[in-house]
Amino acid sequence: xxxxxxxxxxxxxxxxxxxxxxxxxxxxxxxxxxxxxxxxxxxxxxxxxxxxxxxxxxxxxxxxxxxxxxxxxxxxxxxxxxxxxxxxxxxxxxxxxxxxxxxxxxxxxxxxxxxxxxxxxxxxxxxxxxxxxxxxxxxxxxxxxxxxxxxxxxxxxxxxxxxxxxxxxxxxxxxxxxxxxxxxxxxxxxxxxxxxxxxxxxxxxxxxxxxxxxxxxxxxxxxxxxxxxxxxxxxxxxxxxxxxxxxxxxxxxxxxxxxxxxxxxxxxxxxxxxxxxxxxxxxxxxxxxxxxxxxxxxxxxxxxxxxxxxxxxxxxxxxxxxxxxxxxxxxxxxxxxxxxxxxxxxxxxxxxxxxxxxxxxxxxxxxxxxxxxxxxxxxxxxxxxxxxxxxxxxxxxxxxxx
Ligand code: GLV
Ligand code: MN
Ligand code: MN
Numbered sequence: 001x002x003x004x005x006x007x008x009x010x011x012x013x014x015x016x017x018x019x020x021x022x023x024x025x026x027x028x029x030x031x032x033x034x035x036x037x038x039x040x041x042x043x044x045x046x047x048x049x050x051x052x053x054x055x056x057x058x059x060x061x062x063x064x065x066x067x068x069x070x071x072x073x074x075x076x077x078x079x080x081x082x083x084x085x086x087x088x089x090x091x092x093x094x095x096x097x098x099x100x101x102x103x104x105x106x107x108x109x110x111x112x113x114x115x116x117x118x119x120x121x122x123x124x125x126x127x128x129x130x131x132x133x134x135x136x137x138x139x140x141x142x143x144x145x146x147x148x149x150x151x152x153x154x155x156x157x158x159x160x161x162x163x164x165x166x167x168x169x170x171x172x173x174x175x176x177x178x179x180x181x182x183x184x185x186x187x188x189x190x191x192x193x194x195x196x197x198x199x200x201x202x203x204x205x206x207x208x209x210x211x212x213x214x215x216x217x218x219x220x221x222x223x224x225x226x227x228x229x230x231x232x233x234x235x236x237x238x239x240x241x242x243x244x245x246x247x248x249x250x251x252x253x254x255x256x257x258x259x260x261x262x263x264x265x266x267x268x269x270x271x272x273x274x275x276x277x278x279x280x281x282x283x284x285x286x287x288x289x290x291x292x293x294x295x296x297x298x299x300x301x302x303x304x305x306x307x308x309x310x311x312x313x314x315x316x317x318x319x320x321x322x323x324x325x326x327x328x329x330x331x332x333x334x335x336x337x338x339x340x341x342x343x344x345x346x347x348x349x350x351x352x353x354x355x356x357x358x359x360x361x362x363x364x365x366x367x368x369x370x371x372x373x374x375x376x377x378x379x380x381x382x383x384x385x386x387x388x389x390x391x392x393x394x395x396x397x398x399x400x401x402x
Contacts, residue, residue: 108174132358201348201349250278
């Protein structure tokens with residue numbers, strides 16, 4: 001499976017993946033998923049929101065156990081964020097079949113569409129739409145950097161955009177959703193464990209800061225006459241770092257657009273996107289309002305106009321304790337009695353977090369020796385990946401089999 005996925009959307013220069021929603025690379029990943037489903041004799045479904053499902057057993061029977069993740073990527077993403085969960089799901093099913101497991105409940109493997117939000121700016125579009133956490137009206141407004149709307153992109157990829165929307169009947173079929181994911185941190189490396197269980201996801205969001213100044217000649221405009229939005233933006237980046245450090249949170253300006261973007265022109269517009277996350281809502285609010293306050297002061301200083309728009313927000317997720325404890329029990333059985341499977345919080349967003357408001361969800365993390373993620377350097381060792389598959393197979397067997 002890895003060999004087949006390896007070249008899809010891989011940039012020859014960076015070695016990273018560019019698998020953005022509804023592009024050719026995304027289509028190739030989707031074709032691969034459908035092929036994996038069909039070669040295993042699973043029932044393949046593409047839902048109204050572009051999520052793919054592969055069913056073993058009757059989808060309508062209810063109380064299904066579902067596993068999976070996503071196949072799209074951030075710009076120059078690593079090989080594992082998303083695909084590790086999907087590949088491990090198919091491998092875990094193969095493992096259960098080789099154990100001659102008897103399924104008492106339907107099992108499904110899912111590939112959620114547009115998890116990273118790299119193209120349209122909003123993460124987890126497929127699961128948010130299904131859960132009714134993103135309205136159809138708001139989804140229709142989403143546009144990529146070239147002005148292509150989400151419905152236009154869907155239509156160009158052969159998917160009916162008029163069908164999108166909340167899908168409660170589909171979610172009602174599911175009794176538990178377990179997402180396996182590469183760890184995006186070093187907790188397992190430090191504790192010496194191959195696999196962990198998720199406890200919670202930090203609240204997180206994305207804010208767009210538009211600094212508008214005055215375009216002018218870089219050679220002839222005196223410094224005192226400038227209204228340069230780049231200066232207020234640069235100072236705001238430093239303020240973000242300061243506020244986050246003070247609060248024990250994180251804040252990142254990782255994407256920027258500059259107009260007119262000429263080397264010899266003072267910019268008229270600098271648009272920067274802030275991603276900020278914290279362990280609790282009050283801390284996150286403090287960090288973001290601190291950054292915004294500083295940004296306004298810097299903007300005023302330079303005669304620049306500032307608009308701040310919150311583009312997305314995901315509240316704190318505490319994964320369901322009953323399912324988490326059940327998984328810990330299943331995995332604990334495989335270990336010495338006094339060895340517990342580590343339970344970890346994370347600052348990364350996931351479809352399992354979005355769906356946790358609608359159905360019981362849980363996550364397994366697989367050790368990442370450097371903790372690096374959202375980068376071509378993201379890595380998980382082969383035997384840790386195998387341990388992840390075994391753990392997932394044990395969990396699915398415990399939840400779905402007699
Ligand atoms: C998704 O990976 C996110 O946390 O941004
Ligand atoms: Mn990611
Ligand atoms: Mn992911």
